[in-house]
Each structure stands twice: as structure tokens, then as C-alpha cells.
Amino acid sequence: MRIYIKVSPKSSKNEIIKVSEGEYKVKLTAPPVDGKANEALIKLLSQHFKVSKSMINIVGGKTTKIKMVDIG
Secondary structure (H helix, E strand, C coil): CEEEEEEECCCCCCEEEEEECCEEEEECCCCCCCCHHHHHHHHHHHHHHCCCHHHEEEEECCCCCEEEEEEC
């Protein structure tokens, strides 16, 4: 499954908001430095979709706020 995510780093809490089918907005407490926000995103998505972290792959937008993520 491929989803598109708009990430808001340095937020007050970690939260996933479904915008539409296949599109999400994710708030992360982690800062966008040294890949910390991407690591936090993968951890949060694995908990939300109940899959292991190794099944989540950021395939586009690793250094931008808009990300393309494959799950599974």
C-alpha cells in the first residue's frame, strides 16, 4: 500500500490525521534533524497500521515535508 503524508515536525504531540483515502497528515514531536523525524514517523506508522518497522519504507521525500511511503 502506498500513502502520501504531510509531516509537521516539532509539534506538541505525535498524531496521525487521515485527510482522505491514501493521504495523511502526521504531527511529530521529533525535530527534522539527522533523520530523527523520519525515524519517529516510521515508528508511529508501524504502531498505527500494526506492522513491523521493517515493512515501512519512505520512497520519496526523505528530506521534505511531503513524503511517499510504502507499507507492506
